[in-house]
Amino acid sequence: MALADRVDEIVRGLPRGWERARLELTMEEPEDADRAALILAPATPGRSGRAFTVYVHGGTRRLAPTPELVRRIVARLDSEGIRARVRLAGHEAGDAAAPEAAPGPEERRSLSASWDALVQRLPPDWTDLYAEVELDSTDYLERAALLLAPVNPARYGGTTGLRFRCARRGGYGAAAAMTRRTLERLDEEGITGRVRILRVLSDTSPAFTQGPVWRIGGRSV
Numbered sequence: 001m002a003l004a005d006r007v008d009e010i011v012r013g014l015p016r017g018w019e020r021a022r023l024e025l026t027m028e029e030p031e032d033a034d035r036a037a038l039i040l041a042p043a044t045p046g047r048s049g050r051a052f053t054v055y056v057h058g059g060t061r062r063l064a065p066t067p068e069l070v071r072r073i074v075a076r077l078d079s080e081g082i083r084a085r086v087r088l089a090g091h092e093a094g095d096a097a098a099p100e101a102a103p104g105p106e107e108r109r110s111l112s113a114s115w116d117a118l119v120q121r122l123p124p125d126w127t128d129l130y131a132e133v134e135l136d137s138t139d140y141l142e143r144a145a146l147l148l149a150p151v152n153p154a155r156y157g158g159t160t161g162l163r164f165r166c167a168r169r170g171g172y173g174a175a176a177a178m179t180r181r182t183l184e185r186l187d188e189e190g191i192t193g194r195v196r197i198l199r200v201l202s203d204t205s206p207a208f209t210q211g212p213v214w215r216i217g218g219r220s221v
Contacts, residue, residue, distance in 0.1 A: 003078050004078055011058075018058050018092070022055055023053070024054075025045075025053075036052065036084070044140075069190040073189075111183040111184075111186050114194065116180070127171075128165070128200070130163065131179075132161045132162065133161065133164075140193070148162055150182050151178065152164055152174065
């Protein structure tokens with residue numbers, strides 16, 4: 001049975017009202033463990049040698065990683081020909097007595113949806129902007145940087161943020177549509193965080209340049 005199908009079987013067999021399940025994946029071949037770690041990274045697993053622990057969240061709390069995300073990630077192990085064993089190591093039931101706090105609008109938004117909302121609030125003649133994706137965990141940094149590569153992201157300071165430029169008409173910076181697509185790729189892998197626009201200019205007309213230059217903290221960006 002494929003690993004992804006086994007994950008489906010385990011999740012379907014959980015009791016009604018389950019809140020969190022702990023899955024243990026053990027690689028059959030020790031030499032596959034490092035490659036598996038890269039594939040499993042979006043699920044933020046714990047690791048001990050060739051064994052990985054992944055927590056799957058169900059219920060209504062909208063926490064990640066979800067069963068669907070874990071299934072898609074584990075399916076990548078199948079497609080890469082990495083053989084492993086998966087078992088249910090434990091699960092937790094939801095606390096029916098504890099009231100659930102309703103998430104705010106920003107918590108419900110994906111990164112791509114947040115980007116859409118930010119762009120809609122910009123003046124219609126905007127031409128250049130400088131933005132940042134602040135990730136919820138340092139575990140996401142390596143994978144997020146790879147997925148954001150088309151927008152040429154850069155680390156800034158000691159935060160978990162990746163900053164980039166976007167240009168609406170031309171010049172230096174990724175196109176708005178490309179920016180949205182890269183953020184959508186983060187959403188697809190369960191990488192969470194916040195996106196914000198730090199600087200924006202309108203109606204610029206570069207002459208013999210690739211566009212405006214901002215100086216932030218003594219650096220040109």
